[in-house]
Amino acid sequence: MARLLALDFGKVRTGIAVTDELQLIASGLTTVLTDELLDFLKSYLKEEKVDAFVVGLPKQMDNTPSESEELIQGFLKKLVKQFPAIPIERQDERFTSKMAVQSMVASGMKKKKRQDKALVDEISATLILQAYLNRF
Template sequence: MARILALDYGTKRTGIAVTDELQLIASGLTTVDTQNLLSFLKEYLAKEQVELILLGEPKRMNNSASEVEVAISKFRENLEKITTVRIERVDERFTSKMAAQSLIAGGVKKKKRQNKALLDEISATIILQSYLYNL
């Protein structure tokens, strides 16, 4: 089997999570500056077998699109130019809040919890976990 990759896209940074080859375990991979994201993914996809990319879909409480949706749509168009891997959107509401809560529950010190890159990576992991749970 191939891996599933999840992206918590942001205009500055993007958190990335990935499954193992059996698609049983979701783990944080890294956080990448969004300006370098396409080149990072191109390299990663050349090295690893990925069958699905999950792209977070930020929505407001009334189900309307978030203001970052325009940038995400443009990113998706560019991503589709470099890969034939299937891309699915996944609702990512509350993932940042859940990521922050998981750090608190895990006893992570306040200084480390302020690391936004870590929050983005954990958010991507939560997106991936929720997808796997709902399979």
């Protein structure tokens, strides 16, 4: 088996998480600037096999798409073009940023570190990926 790679796509930064090769455990990988994301993925995929991308699906409380979904759709077209053999799955990402901050508080992380938005994005990607894994 190969890894699953999750993206918490954002306008400025994108959090990235991956599974182990058995696809049991989600772990934060990094956060990259969104305009450098495709280059990062090209480089990563030269070193690691990925079975699927899991991309966060932002929704409003009434289940309608969030305004950021339009940006994500544009990115997904580029992702499919760049990596046509790798399927893309979507995972509801409601509350992941809030849960990421709560997990940082619960772990005793200092306030200064909790304000690191890149770390919040990476943890959010991990939560998206773990939620996806829990579906099966």
